[in-house]
Each structure stands twice: as C-alpha cells, then as structure tokens.
Amino acid sequence: MQSKPATIKAIAQILGISASTVSRALHDHASIGLTTKAKVKKLAEELNYEPNQTAIFLQKGKTHTIGVILPELAEDFFSTAVSAIEDTAYKKNYTVLIAQSHDDEAKEKLLVEKMKSHRVEGLLVSVGKNTSSYQHFEDLKKYNIPVVYFDRIPGIPNIHYVACNMETGTIEAVNYLLRKGHRVIGMINGPQAMVATGERREGYISAMTKNRLKYDPSLIVSCDLTEHDTQRALEQLLNNKRRPTAIVTFNDYVALFALKHAKKLNVKINEELELVSYANLPLINYMDNIPVASVEQFPYLQGQKATDILMDLLHHKSTAASEPGAFYKVIIESQLVENKR
Amino acid sequence: MQSKPATIKAIAQILGISASTVSRALHDHASIGLTTKAKVKKLAEELNYEPNQTAIFLQKGKTHTIGVILPELAEDFFSTAVSAIEDTAYKKNYTVLIAQSHDDEAKEKLLVEKMKSHRVEGLLVSVGKNTSSYQHFEDLKKYNIPVVYFDRIPGIPNIHYVACNMETGTIEAVNYLLRKGHRVIGMINGPQAMVATGERREGYISAMTKNRLKYDPSLIVSCDLTEHDTQRALEQLLNNKRRPTAIVTFNDYVALFALKHAKKLNVKINEELELVSYANLPLINYMDNIPVASVEQFPYLQGQKATDILMDLLHHKSTAASEPGAFYKVIIESQLVENKR
DNA sequence: AAGTTTAACGCAAACGTTTGAGCAATTTTA
DNA sequence: TAAAATTGCTCAAACGTTTGCGTTAAACTT
Structure with a gap:
C-alpha cells in the first residue's frame, strides 16, 4: 500500500x-x-x-486549533465543560488540543509553552488551585493569542472570563439552611488564593448578616480540597465551641469526603448534620441522604460560553485590538437546587 | 507589541x-x-x-500528535480514560487531539477524516454504540496510521485493542448474587452490536449453567442504554413470568435509570430487588442502597495501556510492518468489587 | 612552503499548500 | 481584420524549519 x-x-x-x-x-x-x-x-x-493541514497551517498562518488547559480531566465538572468546548469548537470547524495541569503551576507553564509552540489560535484555561502568578498566561497577549478563563479564574483585571458567581448561590444555600431552622452553620471553604473561595465567604457573611445573625469567623475553615485536609477541616468544625448543625462544603468531592469521615466519626447525617454543596457530580441527586441541596455551576454552559467568546475574539481580532479596554466578563449566576429524594 | x-x-x-x-x-x-x-x-x-511546530511538522513529516475519538467525553469512564491518555502521551512528548462522536456513526467518519487531515500519527478509538462498519477506521492502515481500540472495541479480527473481559466480571457478579440466595437473576444488557454485550451474556449463561441452573433467555433483555429504553427493559423484566429478584445492569448509568424507575414503580430496592452493575461512575460507592456490587473496568489503566501500545506501534513501525500478523490484544480482567456501605 | 586537515558557516532544496502575477491561446468587439 | 477581452492555465514565491553539501579561511601537517 x-x-x-x-x-x-x-x-x-x-x-x-x-x-x-x-x-x-x-x-x-x-x-x-x-x-x-x-x-x-x-x-x-x-x-x-x-x-495536509500542517502545510495549510504553515501557509496560511492559521492553525484553526484552540488549546484547553485545565487541572483535571477526570473531574466531572471539567469533563463536561470540555465536552461542551469540543462540541462548540467542532461546529466552527476548530480542533481542540487538551492538556491537564494536575494543579501543578510548573507544569501549567510548560503547557503554555507547548500550546504556543503548537500555534494554537486561542486558549481556554481553568487555572490550577495553587497557581499564584498568571504571567505565563498573560504573556500570550503579546502574541495575539487570546485567553479566555473559565470557572477557576485568576483574580486579576483585564481578562476575558466566564465563571459562576458563587456568592449568589451561597446566599441561597445559607438562606435555605436558615429556613430549615439551622442557626450555627459551618463552611468548609477552598484555598484562599481562589476567587471562588472569596465569593463563597462573602455569600456566607452576606446571608448571615442580612438575617441579623452575627458572623462567627471560626465557622469558616479553609482546606486544600484533598480528602485528608477535608477530614481535618470537618473535625475542626465539629470541635468548635459552637458546633455547626449544617455545613456548606466547597464542592461535591469535599462533601463526599466529609460525609465519609462523618460516618466514621459516628455523626448522623441529616440528623446531627446536614450538608449543602456545590455540584460537580452528576449523580449526586441519585443519592440518598446527602447533600440536601447543591449549588449548580453549569459546566456545559460555561464551556460553551467560553468557547463562543474565544471564537468571537478570534474572528473580530481587529475590534478587540482597537478597543483594548473591552473584556468579556460573563457571569453565570449559580443556583441552588434542592436535591430530590 | x-x-x-x-x-x-x-x-x-x-x-x-x-x-x-x-x-x-x-x-x-x-x-x-x-x-x-x-x-x-x-x-x-x-x-x-x-x-513553530507546524513548520517542523511539515518539514519532518511527523506531527507528534495522536488523536482520540470516543463517544462521550462527559461520561466518567471516558474522561478518566482520556486523562490517562493525556498523561501518558505527555510523558512521551506527544500532544493529543480529542473529538467525540456522540455515538453517531456518520460523525465518527467525519472525525476520522479530520484526524487524517491533521496528520495524527496514530489514533485511539472507542467506537460508538451504533457503529456497524469499521471501514473508516481500517482504511487508516493504508496510510500507516495505527489504530488502537479501547473499551468499546469492534468485533473484527486483526486489530490492536485493550479492553476489559466482561465475561469474568459477569461470572463473578452472577456467582455473587447466587451466593446471596438469588435464583431468578435478570440482566439488562446493551445493544447486540457491542462486543461487551456478548461477553456479558456469555458470562451470565456460563455462571448459571456452571451452577446447574437452567438458562432462561427471557431473563436477558437488551436495551439501547438510554433512560427511556432502560425503563422499558426494567418493566419487561419485572413483568416476566419468573420475576427476577436481582438484576445485572449493563453499566452504572443504566443502574441509575433502573433505580430511579424502580422507585417510581414502588419496588423496594435491596428488598425486592438487588442490582449489580459495571462501574463507570466514581462515587457509586458513596451511595446508599445501590448497587450492591460493581464490576470494575479500570478506565485509567485502559487509557494508559492503549497509549503505551500506540507509542510502541509508532516507534517500531518497521517491526509491526514486518510482522503483519502481530496484533496487540490486551485484555484486562474485569473484577467484581463489593460496594462498601 | 605547499598540501592537508579542521572549524565555522552559508547555500539551496525540500516538506505541501496557496496565491498574485504573467502568458498563451481563444473568443469577442468595433 | 486588427485590437481588446476573456478563458484556462503555468510560474514562482512564500510560510518556518531542517539538512546535505559546499565553501572559506585558519590551523595544522611534513
């Protein structure tokens, strides 16, 4: 042949x-x-x-390829986001290159180099939870490679992003728990560096004070989202002088870790302790007992919107360049969904 | 700038x-x-x-890129498989291009063209559940683009693949149920076209006859894996003259659909009816009640092995070409894991 | 001192495609 | 019937790299 x-x-x-x-x-x-x-x-x-696309790429200077960098493909939130990205890109005849950082900042930097090397026309990124500097992403602007952040976005100005406003959902979540009669509500929050951590915190404080309840800082404990640290955080809350009867956890994984550990500690779920979480997992609502409600973050929608924005940026480069102050900031309001039993 | x-x-x-x-x-x-x-x-x-990689690609005739075509990225099984693929490819300095077929044979064909056009050096594929012809994949051999199938593999000879042998796990699953005292065991199986459907069926029959129980064909009903058809299949089994007290479902999604529907039909799970499934979902073991056990299919391992094989094929092309009869056939034995409560 | 080696670099072609400009036939116009 | 327009095609350069071969000048032989 x-x-x-x-x-x-x-x-x-x-x-x-x-x-x-x-x-x-x-x-x-x-x-x-x-x-x-x-x-x-x-x-x-x-x-x-x-x-031969590679030849065409070289000749036209356009690769018709976009890159995606995210922490963990196996996480359900990200995989459905990527699914949306691929679907959307496919419709516009774009190809997608994926890479996962595993929350490692050094690898994240290498991946940016790789993407640059592959001459992707644009980048979709969800930053690692430990990433402290965003220079490696921002450098891409010099080469006219637009970057659209989604979900885990950097807390810096002048960027394009789509993300969920966690504050709204958190307020709803706390209100929900208050309506159910809880007065001492704990929160297992994420790393301080993450934007979403701040939003959850603000939402919590806002809901409490709006309801004329005093805000007790000892009821919010941050963790690094690992199973081990979640256990520590849970114990810290359970041993607090004012022991919470309900806890808002950073996400479903944390909720599951907490649940597992609570069982081991012989804490009766939904009697002694109720959980509210932020949905990353699809089948949480098939589950019994936990959590009672979740804050939905719309991964498919986020992926879709982010890709749409990137496509827009790619096709109206001149416009974007001529209006250097214009940045896409799409905020999807998170939403509390009560989990049906 | x-x-x-x-x-x-x-x-x-x-x-x-x-x-x-x-x-x-x-x-x-x-x-x-x-x-x-x-x-x-x-x-x-x-x-x-x-x-500029595109220039290097053109010059060297090597893209250092592999393609992945699979049905649904958002499905947990596939996303962890892709995670493994990306990890493994990254270590070998390969880039991965992904595309999902959504189980649409026509789109699958287009994606193959696209991959060919992008000059991927090799392809990893998990075929759609309705795909009946594999010619579009087999054609790639003419262009020296090796294809390694994983998980959902075609039932044809002379291909490289890695897959789980579902028969083993199914035998274990049926034995497990028999030990628990069940005598009438149903099975909600997949589409006839899928290899895995046959393996499950064989495993079921094998386990039954080995235990000197007669095989009742009416207890195996196939479905197309949608929620709707799962409901139909479940009802069919429940209305069977010999009503099963346990059911082996094709995968966790089907199990969840069945569970949901069973609740609606007021069938008491784990009293009237026990379920055993094939694990595609990570947190099934956090759930209460269902299913009592799962057959593990090792998605990460499958992705990893498949990529390893592809890398091998790419680096020893001459060898593979000189021994045209040599095909990688890696079979991972599926394994029953009892879900801890 | 003439020949030979070596070090350091340039030339040009090639990978596969696109595209502006040019050119030769043929057809149309006046 | 000569000039002009149209048709259908070819030439050659370009995109960014790599690489075999050639070239020059300096350094080394004997």
Whole structure:
C-alpha cells in the first residue's frame, strides 16, 4: 500500500498539469475549466486525497486549533465543560488540543509553552488551585493569542472570563439552611488564593448578616480540597465551641469526603448534620441522604460560553485590538437546587 | 507589541547570519562556534522564540500528535480514560487531539477524516454504540496510521485493542448474587452490536449453567442504554413470568435509570430487588442502597495501556510492518468489587 | 612552503499548500 | 481584420524549519 497520503503535487504530476491548477480546481476556482476540474476531482477522490493541514497551517498562518488547559480531566465538572468546548469548537470547524495541569503551576507553564509552540489560535484555561502568578498566561497577549478563563479564574483585571458567581448561590444555600431552622452553620471553604473561595465567604457573611445573625469567623475553615485536609477541616468544625448543625462544603468531592469521615466519626447525617454543596457530580441527586441541596455551576454552559467568546475574539481580532479596554466578563449566576429524594 | 512570534529567519537577519546556522545553534550542533551559539541563544531568549511546530511538522513529516475519538467525553469512564491518555502521551512528548462522536456513526467518519487531515500519527478509538462498519477506521492502515481500540472495541479480527473481559466480571457478579440466595437473576444488557454485550451474556449463561441452573433467555433483555429504553427493559423484566429478584445492569448509568424507575414503580430496592452493575461512575460507592456490587473496568489503566501500545506501534513501525500478523490484544480482567456501605 | 586537515558557516532544496502575477491561446468587439 | 477581452492555465514565491553539501579561511601537517 502507499504509505504516504496523496499530495497535490502527485495529482498534478499524474495529470500533467501544475500544482496550482490542482489546488484551484479543488477549491472550485472560477478560472479553471470544467473538464480539468472534473478530472482533478475524480483523481483526488480515487487517491483518497486529504489536504495536509500542517502545510495549510504553515501557509496560511492559521492553525484553526484552540488549546484547553485545565487541572483535571477526570473531574466531572471539567469533563463536561470540555465536552461542551469540543462540541462548540467542532461546529466552527476548530480542533481542540487538551492538556491537564494536575494543579501543578510548573507544569501549567510548560503547557503554555507547548500550546504556543503548537500555534494554537486561542486558549481556554481553568487555572490550577495553587497557581499564584498568571504571567505565563498573560504573556500570550503579546502574541495575539487570546485567553479566555473559565470557572477557576485568576483574580486579576483585564481578562476575558466566564465563571459562576458563587456568592449568589451561597446566599441561597445559607438562606435555605436558615429556613430549615439551622442557626450555627459551618463552611468548609477552598484555598484562599481562589476567587471562588472569596465569593463563597462573602455569600456566607452576606446571608448571615442580612438575617441579623452575627458572623462567627471560626465557622469558616479553609482546606486544600484533598480528602485528608477535608477530614481535618470537618473535625475542626465539629470541635468548635459552637458546633455547626449544617455545613456548606466547597464542592461535591469535599462533601463526599466529609460525609465519609462523618460516618466514621459516628455523626448522623441529616440528623446531627446536614450538608449543602456545590455540584460537580452528576449523580449526586441519585443519592440518598446527602447533600440536601447543591449549588449548580453549569459546566456545559460555561464551556460553551467560553468557547463562543474565544471564537468571537478570534474572528473580530481587529475590534478587540482597537478597543483594548473591552473584556468579556460573563457571569453565570449559580443556583441552588434542592436535591430530590 | 509584536503580534507575530519570532522566527529563525528573523533571528538570522538580526544577527547577520544564515538561518541554517541559527537552527543548528539552537540544536547545539557540533559545527557551530561557541560564541555564535551564545549570541543566538541569547537573542532567541530575548525574543521569546518558540519553534513553530507546524513548520517542523511539515518539514519532518511527523506531527507528534495522536488523536482520540470516543463517544462521550462527559461520561466518567471516558474522561478518566482520556486523562490517562493525556498523561501518558505527555510523558512521551506527544500532544493529543480529542473529538467525540456522540455515538453517531456518520460523525465518527467525519472525525476520522479530520484526524487524517491533521496528520495524527496514530489514533485511539472507542467506537460508538451504533457503529456497524469499521471501514473508516481500517482504511487508516493504508496510510500507516495505527489504530488502537479501547473499551468499546469492534468485533473484527486483526486489530490492536485493550479492553476489559466482561465475561469474568459477569461470572463473578452472577456467582455473587447466587451466593446471596438469588435464583431468578435478570440482566439488562446493551445493544447486540457491542462486543461487551456478548461477553456479558456469555458470562451470565456460563455462571448459571456452571451452577446447574437452567438458562432462561427471557431473563436477558437488551436495551439501547438510554433512560427511556432502560425503563422499558426494567418493566419487561419485572413483568416476566419468573420475576427476577436481582438484576445485572449493563453499566452504572443504566443502574441509575433502573433505580430511579424502580422507585417510581414502588419496588423496594435491596428488598425486592438487588442490582449489580459495571462501574463507570466514581462515587457509586458513596451511595446508599445501590448497587450492591460493581464490576470494575479500570478506565485509567485502559487509557494508559492503549497509549503505551500506540507509542510502541509508532516507534517500531518497521517491526509491526514486518510482522503483519502481530496484533496487540490486551485484555484486562474485569473484577467484581463489593460496594462498601 | 605547499598540501592537508579542521572549524565555522552559508547555500539551496525540500516538506505541501496557496496565491498574485504573467502568458498563451481563444473568443469577442468595433 | 486588427485590437481588446476573456478563458484556462503555468510560474514562482512564500510560510518556518531542517539538512546535505559546499565553501572559506585558519590551523595544522611534513
């Protein structure tokens, strides 16, 4: 078998015409005769000709490829976001390159280099939870590679992003618990560096004070989202002088860790302790007992919007460049959904 | 700002030397003077030079890219498999291009074209559940693009694949249920076209007959894995003349659909009816009640092995070509894991 | 001192495609 | 029937790299 795919040159040689004619024929250019076109197309079909994108990329300077950098593909939130990204990109005839940082800032930097090297036209990123500097992303602007952040966004100005406003959902969550009669409500929050951590905290404080309850800082404890640290955080809350009867956890994984540990500690879920979480997992509502409610973060929507924005940026580069102060900031309001039993 | 990244040519021009010298200098070629090397590297650093992969691809005829085609990224099984693929590929300095078929055979074909067009060096694929012809994949062999199938593999000879042998796990599952005292065991199986459907069926029959129980065909009903059809299948089993007290479901999603519907039908889970499933979901073991056990399919391992095989194929192409009869067939034995309460 | 080696670099082609400009036939116009 | 317009095609350069081969000048032989 022919190991190498057919090229335009090969077609040209067989037909005894020039490569440019073949190229134009395949593109239905007006200045090529119908008989020639027919011959070319027929042979291309026969040889199973497939344009070499890498050559086209080089020639046109456009790769029609976007990159995605995110912490963990296996996490349900991200995989559905990527699913949306791929779907949306596919419709616009873009290809997507993925890479996961595993929350490692050093690797994140390397991945940016790799993406740059691959000449992606734009980048979609959800930053690692430990990432402290965003310079490696911001540098891309110099090369006209737009970056759209989603979900885990940096807390810096002048960026494009789509994210959930966690404050809204958190307020709803706390209100929900208050309505159910809870007065001492704890929170297992995320790392201080994350924007979402601050929003949850603000939401918590806002809901409490709006309800004329005093805010007790000892009821909010941050953790690094690992199972181990969640256990520590849970114990810290349970041993607090004012022991919470309900806890808002940073996300579903944390909720599951906490649940597991609570069982081990013989804390009766939904009697002694109720949980409210932020949905990253699809089937939490198939579960019994926990958590009683979740704050939905719309991963598919986020992925979709982020890709739309990137596409817009790519196709109106001039506009974006001419209005350097204009940044997309799409905020999806998080929403409390009560989990049906 | 400079909108376009620096090129070798640009560096050459600035330094007043030739492009080839710059290229060699950057690669630490022996025949370039140390002072020149130093100058080149310094300037490259300053200009933030990043080699243009598309150009290198074209020149070398190697893209260092592999493609992944699978049905649904948002499904947990696949996302963790992709996570493994990306991790493994990254270590070998390969980039991964992903695309989802959404179980649509026509789209699957288009994606193959796209991958071919992108000149991926190899392909990892998990076929759609309705895919009946595999010609679009097999055609790639002509172009020396190796294909490694994983998990959802075609039932044809002469292919490389890694998959779980569902028969083993199914036998274990049925044995487990028999030990628990069940005698009438149902099965909600997948589409007939899937290899895994056959394996489950064989496992079921094998376990039953080995235990001297007669095999009742009406207890195995196939469904298309949608929620709706699962409901139908469940009802069919519940209305069977011999009503099963336990059901083996095709996967966790089907189990969840069945569970949901069973609740609606007022069937008491784990009293009237026990479920055993095949794990695709990570947190099924955090759940109460269902299912009592799962057959683990090791998604990360599958992704990893599949990528390893592909890498091997890519690096020993000659070997593979010289021994046309040699195909990788990695079978991971599925394994029953009892879900801890 | 003439010949030979070696070090350091440049030339040019190639990868596959696109595209502006040019050119030769053929057809149209006046 | 000569000039002008149209048709259908070819040439050559370009995109950014790599690489075999050639070239120059300096350093080393004997």
